[in-house]
Amino acid sequence: MCTTADANRADGNHELCEPAMSLYSTALREGRLPRTDLVLAPCLVHRGLVHPDPDDERWMRPVPASAALTRLLKPFAQEVFERLGTTAALVDALMPLTSIAAHEPHPAITVVSGKPAIQSSIEEAGRRAKEHILTLHPGSKRPAELLERARKNALPPLQHGVSVRHLYQHSARYSPALNHYVDRLPYEGLQIRTMEQSAERLFIFDRIAYIPTSPQRDVALRITHPALVRYLIHVYDVLWAGATPFGEPLRTALPGTPLTAVQHSIARLLAEGHVDDVVARKMGISVRTCRSHIAKLMQTLGATSRTHLGALLARSGITSASPHEPPR
DSSP states (O other): OOOHHHHHHHHHTTOOOHHHHHHHHHHHHHSOEEGGGGGTOTHHHHTTSEEEOTTOTTEEEEOOHHHHHHHHHHHHHHHHHHHHHHHHHHHHHHGGGGGGSOOOSSOSEEEEESHHHHHHHHHHHHHHOSSEEEEEOOSSOOOHHHHHHHHHHHHHHHHTTOEEEEEEEGGGGGOHHHHHHHHTSOSTTEEEEEESSOOSOEEEETTEEEEESSTTOOEEEEEOOHHHHHHHHHHHHHHHHTSEETTSOOOOSBTTBOOOHHHHHHHHHHHTTOOHHHHHHHHTSOHHHHHHHHHHHHHHHTOSSHHHHHHHHHHHTGGGSOTTSOOO
């Protein structure tokens, strides 16, 4: 039986106790669970993994694991984006003061200036990697020559058993250069996923991380502080868990709704009040492509103006539903 202490300890670790996992597995297989069994695992209700059977109050129905995972990960992903924003603000505030500090013999955070120097440092870290290489790329327009250089740099680590993971935005799926990059690398050890929105660029080579400090990405921080690198790896893993494998098709926005997942995301950002330029940047696409999707949204919903489109989006419930759930 899952005691109160067990449940509290599991909650603190974001895990489920063993009795709860066993009952949840049984409920998923059999389609329901006697309400009386919840005495053994009250955390199933607390975490929203089961709900009352509308036809028979003696039973509980399980929530599909994929839907539960998406809902439970959402607050963690939000926290990640908020912390990344705070990190960027701190960098902007403190970077001008770094030249005042006295020389440190072995600093855990060093500044690398100039794109050639950054590229050279990153390539050196990649050659020394023994365990994993993690990369995060906002947008979808990495030049073909950079991808070819990245392919040549990735081959030796992959051949030596290093795990390589790349995170892109969904729009990168339609890049011929990226597809060519994927086709010319061995699949064993290489994983690629895409997501709707992305944080700023990030590279992690075992226990060394790189983040840019300016929009031009001509200055970067090389981070070796163990706690900071562990945190950045945790951020990456949270984003990775919510991303879609590159080989899997993106789901359509909503059952019975003729919108793509990208158009659904654009609709939600428009409803939040973002202008076209901001929407395009968050989606990793050009403003021209963004406006093309907006035109398709207007045509699909029969909107006669942007104001009319906003009203129709709010009325339809599309912007309040996730891409995997029907509007309520």
